[in-house]
Amino acid sequence: MILRTYHSDIFAIFAMPKVKGRIIKGALRIIGAFAATLVFLSAPAYSSEIKEHLLPNGLKIVTLENHKSPVVTFQIWYKVGSRNEVTGKTGISHLLEHMMFKGTPSHGKGEFSRIVSMNGGNENAFTSQDYTAYFEIFSSDRLNISLELESDRMVNLLIDPQEFLLERDVVKEERRLRTEDDPTSSLVEELYAAAFKIHPYHAPIIGWMNDLSNLTREDLYRHYKEYYTPSNATIVIVGDFDTEEVVKNIEKYFGSIPGGSAPPEVRMTEPEQQGEKRFYYKREAQLPYVIYGYQAPNYKDKDHYALDVLSNILSEGKSSRLYQKIVYEKELAIAAGGGFNAIQTDPELFYFYAQLRPERTTAEAESALNSEIEKIKKEPVSDSELQKAKNQIEASFIMGQDSNFYQAMLIGRLETIGAGARYLETYIDEIRKVTAEDIMRIAQKYFTEDHRTVGILVPLSPKNE
Amino acid sequence: MQRCYMTYKLLRTRFVLLLGLVISLLALTSQEILASPKAEPKRVVLDNGIILLITETHALPMVNISVAVKTGAIYDPPGKGGVASLTAILLDEGTKTRTSRQIAEEIDFIGGSLSTSGGMDYSSASLVVLKKDIATGLALLSDILINPVFPEEEVERKKKETLAAILAEKDDPGSVASKAFYKAVFGSHPYGAPPEGNEETIPKISREDLVSFYQKYYTPNNTIIAVVGDVDLKEAVALIEGHFKSWEKKEGQFPDISPVKRLTKRDSILIDKNITQANILLGHTGISRDNPDFYAVYVMNYILGGGGFSSRLTKEIRDNKGLAYGVYSRFDLSKQPGAFAVSIQTKNETARVAIDNILTEIKRIREEQVADEELREAKDYLTGSFPLKLDTNAKIANYVVFMEFYNLGLDYFDQYLKHIASVTKEDILRVAKKYIDTENFVTVAVAQQEKAGLKE
Numbered sequence: 017m018i019l020r021t022y023h024s025d026i027f028a029i030f031a032m033p034k035v036k037g038r039i040i041k042g043a044l045r046i047i048g049a050f051a052a053t054l055v056f057l058s059a060p061a062y063s064s065e066i067k068e069h070l071l072p073n074g075l076k077i078v079t080l081e082n083h084k085s086p087v088v089t090f091q092i093w094y095k096v097g098s099r100n101e102v103t104g105k106t107g108i109s110h111l112l113e114h115m116m117f118k119g120t121p122s123h124g125k126g127e128f129s130r131i132v133s134m135n136g137g138n139e140n141a142f143t144s145q146d147y148t149a150y151f152e153i154f155s156s157d158r159l160n161i162s163l164e165l166e167s168d169r170m171v172n173l174l175i176d177p178q179e180f181l182l183e184r185d186v187v188k189e190e191r192r193l194r195t196e197d198d199p200t201s202s203l204v205e206e207l208y209a210a211a212f213k214i215h216p217y218h219a220p221i222i223g224w225m226n227d228l229s230n231l232t233r234e235d236l237y238r239h240y241k242e243y244y245t246p247s248n249a250t251i252v253i254v255g256d257f258d259t260e261e262v263v264k265n266i267e268k269y270f271g272s273i274p275g276g277s278a279p280p281e282v283r284m285t286e287p288e289q290q291g292e293k294r295f296y297y298k299r300e301a302q303l304p305y306v307i308y309g310y311q312a313p314n315y316k317d318k319d320h321y322a323l324d325v326l327s328n329i330l331s332e333g334k335s336s337r338l339y340q341k342i343v344y345e346k347e348l349a350i351a352a353g354g355g356f357n358a359i360q361t362d363p364e365l366f367y368f369y370a371q372l373r374p375e376r377t378t379a380e381a382e383s384a385l386n387s388e389i390e391k392i393k394k395e396p397v398s399d400s401e402l403q404k405a406k407n408q409i410e411a412s413f414i415m416g417q418d419s420n421f422y423q424a425m426l427i428g429r430l431e432t433i434g435a436g437a438r439y440l441e442t443y444i445d446e447i448r449k450v451t452a453e454d455i456m457r458i459a460q461k462y463f464t465e466d467h468r469t470v471g472i473l474v475p476l477s478p479k480n481e
Numbered sequence: 482m483q484r485c486y487m488t489y490k491l492l493r494t495r496f497v498l499l500l501g502l503v504i505s506l507l508a509l510t511s512q513e514i515l516a517s518p519k520a521e522p523k524r525v526v527l528d529n530g531i532i533l534l535i536t537e538t539h540a541l542p543m544v545n546i547s548v549a550v551k552t553g554a555i556y557d558p559p560g561k562g563g564v565a566s567l568t569a570i571l572l573d574e575g576t577k578t579r580t581s582r583q584i585a586e587e588i589d590f591i592g593g594s595l596s597t598s599g600g601m602d603y604s605s606a607s608l609v610v611l612k613k614d615i616a617t618g619l620a621l622l623s624d625i626l627i628n629p630v631f632p633e634e635e636v637e638r639k640k641k642e643t644l645a646a647i648l649a650e651k652d653d654p655g656s657v658a659s660k661a662f663y664k665a666v667f668g669s670h671p672y673g674a675p676p677e678g679n680e681e682t683i684p685k686i687s688r689e690d691l692v693s694f695y696q697k698y699y700t701p702n703n704t705i706i707a708v709v710g711d712v713d714l715k716e717a718v719a720l721i722e723g724h725f726k727s728w729e730k731k732e733g734q735f736p737d738i739s740p741v742k743r744l745t746k747r748d749s750i751l752i753d754k755n756i757t758q759a760n761i762l763l764g765h766t767g768i769s770r771d772n773p774d775f776y777a778v779y780v781m782n783y784i785l786g787g788g789g790f791s792s793r794l795t796k797e798i799r800d801n802k803g804l805a806y807g808v809y810s811r812f813d814l815s816k817q818p819g820a821f822a823v824s825i826q827t828k829n830e831t832a833r834v835a836i837d838n839i840l841t842e843i844k845r846i847r848e849e850q851v852a853d854e855e856l857r858e859a860k861d862y863l864t865g866s867f868p869l870k871l872d873t874n875a876k877i878a879n880y881v882v883f884m885e886f887y888n889l890g891l892d893y894f895d896q897y898l899k900h901i902a903s904v905t906k907e908d909i910l911r912v913a914k915k916y917i918d919t920e921n922f923v924t925v926a927v928a929q930q931e932k933a934g935l936k937e
Contacts (some may be wrong), residue, residue, distance in 0.1 A: 053735045084540035086870045117790075126800060129790035134858045136677045136865020155868050185803030191760070193806055193826050197756040199652050240514050300755050302648045333589035336580065344581075347638065373645045410594025415543050463501045478755060 027438045034471045062419050066427070066437055069263050073275035074117050074247025077266055078437060086257030089420040090162035091151040093428040094241035098221040099145045099282055099361060100307050105235055107223015108429040110143040111187050112236050116150065118179045120172035135161055144360040145217055147432040153421065155470035156256040160265060167269040170244055179241060180233040191222050199301040205475045210281040211309045211365055211469040215286040246277025286311070286363070298417050298476055304372045305473035307383045308463050310322050310367035314346060315435045319461070321446040322454040323366060327355035328405035329397055335404070346377050361433045366462060378472050392459040396452035402463070408448050521891055522707065522881050527722055529730045530702025534881045535717045536709045538874055542612040544710035546622065547878040549603045549886055551705070552698035554676035555738050561686050563678020567639055568691045569599030572606065572637040581635055584621060593618050597625070601676050602816045603886055609875070613709045615720065623724040629695065636688045644683050648726050654760040655826070658927045661750050662762040665923040666820055670741055684737040698758065700731040702765045707881040709874045720746050741766055744921040751935055752927045759832035759928030763839055764822035765918050771889045776900035777908040778812055778916055783859045784909070785846050786810030786823060793846070794823065804831050821917065827921040829932035836924065847913045850906045865899050867894065
């Protein structure tokens with residue numbers, strides 16, 4: 017699955033209802049902040065509304081009706097990912113995600129996929145650092161199939177020992193495909209391993225190969241029982257359906273599942289870095305690659321809004337600074353950019369990268385990246401550059417609403433990492449408030465040599481050439 | 482299609498870069514796009530010959546515009562592979578009145594996107610803007626299509642960039658395998674060469690090659706424009722007419738493309754690379770989009786290896802044997818017969834057993850009728866999933882262009898449902914025998930050959 021960068025996914029501003037009684041119920045109103053400047057606010061899409069419900073067993077339901085097309089996206093999000101894994105057991109969340117398709121007593125191996133496709137649906141799942149999510153996309157009248165299948169596998173997963181061994185092999189093939197045989201992916205894996213020494217973002221989502229070989233069926237079953245409970249899950253539905261009816265049906269399918277006890281908290285925090293870390297990664301490859309990762313804040317820190325704007329200034333579109341300077345003017349790289357993701361449970365990295373042209377050196381790329389970073393720290397961005405970045409973010413916010421799937425992704429992610437869909441209420445307002453001085457200030461604050469990790473891919477010539 | 486985990490977004494940089502070079506031979510497995518009655522576009526032919534297709538969707542204040550110019554790498558001059566692709570990616574690198582930088586600034590300032598790419602059968606441009614910015618967006622889109630100047634400096638820059646990107650692709654074993662496969666299957670036919678060109682051809686291309694390619698093929702009467710979004714029919718026609726009226730109709734004779742020759746021998750290409758997996762492609766020539774057996778082939782391929790988790794290849798090779806993360810079969814969608822290919826990545830040591838399993842499955846579908854249930858499930862998916870293919874403006878815009886380019890008719894959706902519904906298991910056996918060859922095929926394996934042990 018290819019996911020777009022986060023800041024393009026922001027789609028709407030919504031106000032959340034208050035909690036009332038057993039079930040949270042309520043409509044959303046549209047925030048007026050938009051109206052002052054944007055004439056198209058009156059467009060019908062903005063009458064869409066997010067609704068929240070909470071079942072007594074702790075299962076949260078977030079819905080967004082949108083009747084433009086007779087389809088619906090169902091997603092169920094569990095608050096578990098590689099962040100919840102311990103040394104020696106990395107990759108367990110992702111392998112469990114694979115096993116979730118391998119059957120329960122009432123739906124055997126392959127049945128989930130078969131039932132969904134027979135009904136003209138698409139289904140899949142994805143695992144990240146902070147979450148594991150499952151989805152089905154259907155014609156509107158098939159939504160109950162999701163409820164039946166997802167409520168079953170939330171509780172009754174078998175994890176057959178033979179199937180476990182087979183699927184572990186499949187995941188090892190996946191790791192070979194995505195990481196081992198891809199120099200850039202491997203470099204990124206090394207970057208996270210170097211930048212995070214304590215926090216579990218240190219380890220790759222797919223897990224280290226050696227850990228995969230050592231995972232057992234019992235490890236997975238324990239993980240499943242620990243994290244797959246209603247109180248650790250959020251259902252997100254976007255598209256053509258009726259919320260009231262769907263909530264009733266969800267209660268029917270999920271209401272009797274015990275809420276479960278709270279899973280263990282992840283308490284590791286990455287200490288402040290004291291001095292640049294630098295590593296060289298040598299392997300057969302065609303082109304050198306430079307990557308920086310600066311310790312950055314997440315959504316909990318208001319600075320992230322200015323960092324979002326800065327991401328756009330650096331690398332959104334062909335007029336962005338890193339493209340213009342490093343790819344276009346200096347002809348140093350075939351690709352260059354920078355950005356970060358604030359929508360994480362814990363703080364992540366703000367990265368910069370350049371994939372060099374064959375005749376160029378990483379020293380040249382570093383010097384070009386450094387001078388762009390220094391420029392941001394010393395000179396305020398121009399009014400038009402700032403306005404351009406804000407326009408891009410606002411346009412993406414609207415265009416993102418074209419896809420049910422991405423809207424559901426965004427809601428699911430915000431809910432799961434702790435920010436809540438309410439984050440969207442103020443997002444555009446906060447972006448609008450960002451000033452050129454803010455950008456200079458946050459650049460000075462976060463882009464310090466002592467807080468960065470630098471990774472250099474050093475290509476080796478193939479032995480057989 | 483596969484269970485996946487979310488990768489760091491950094492990893493995508495390479496793919497983003499290569500978008501301009503992506504091959505336009507669409508695969509049946511994922512690209513076949515269906516219409517819904519609701520999305521049936523209005524078709525208008527403008528005075529200068531532009532075919533304009535309009536679909537109104539008023540849910541959001543935005544507009545997607547997809548353009549196809551009916552030329553591509555099939556018309557690359559001999560020895561100059563990459564001309565069509567470079568022509569397309571240089572359209573937005575300078576016009577009579579705007580520099581490359583100005584074009585980028587203007588589109589970025591309104592938060593829109595403007596992109597171009599050159600494919601095998603046709604070349605594309607695409608514009609996405611908010612409704613309030615449609616005039617600005619169309620001014621840019623029409624300018625890059627009508628008035629590109631191909632500045633010498635920009636041409637040289639893009640040539641160097643393309644060469645570096647071609648070099649970077651050597652780190653992608655799948656891409657190495659694919660290039661070798663198409664070359665072996667299609668030989669000197671244009672489909673045998675990568676549309677972006679290669680190390681030998683790119684340096685030979687001059688600015689003049691691009692200018693003359695542009696002048697010959699980029700004409701309004703060779704162009705399809707699909708508009709999808711928050712505009713009504715009258716408004717859309719007026720806007721497109723207004724912005725494109727200076728583009729003058731031009732008649733021209735396009736060269737004939739030599740027909741695709743079917744393979745007459747078995748061939749095996751082993752490429753040694755220091756990697757952990759064997760990247761295997763196995764297949765031969767397939768069918769063209771206008772082949773009357775298209776729908777039967779489509780359903781057959783869904784059952785064999787096009788249907789994701791439901792396909793025989795995935796069930797047998799992934800689910801029952803744990804040999805691979807991904808195994809697929811596909812028939813390329815194209816004007817002339819494209820490729821039939823089965824692809825898999827498996828650890829070097831299991832390359833042989835994976836190939837044997839693939840051969841077993843393709844023999845089976847040629848020899849035994851599929852089960853009734855299997856056929857029913859395939860048809861249920863293919864007909865039932867149609868609304869999912871049209872649930873965003875971008876999907877609709879691409880579908881409309883596709884429909885027009887392949888002359889599928891505005892009632893394609895109804896036709897499609899009827900055609901799928903009428904496929905029988907006898908049809909499936911017949912087309913499997915006819916279009917899959919277990920004697921004459923090419924096998925490409927990029928692997929650590931010593932471990933893979935594929936040498937006969």
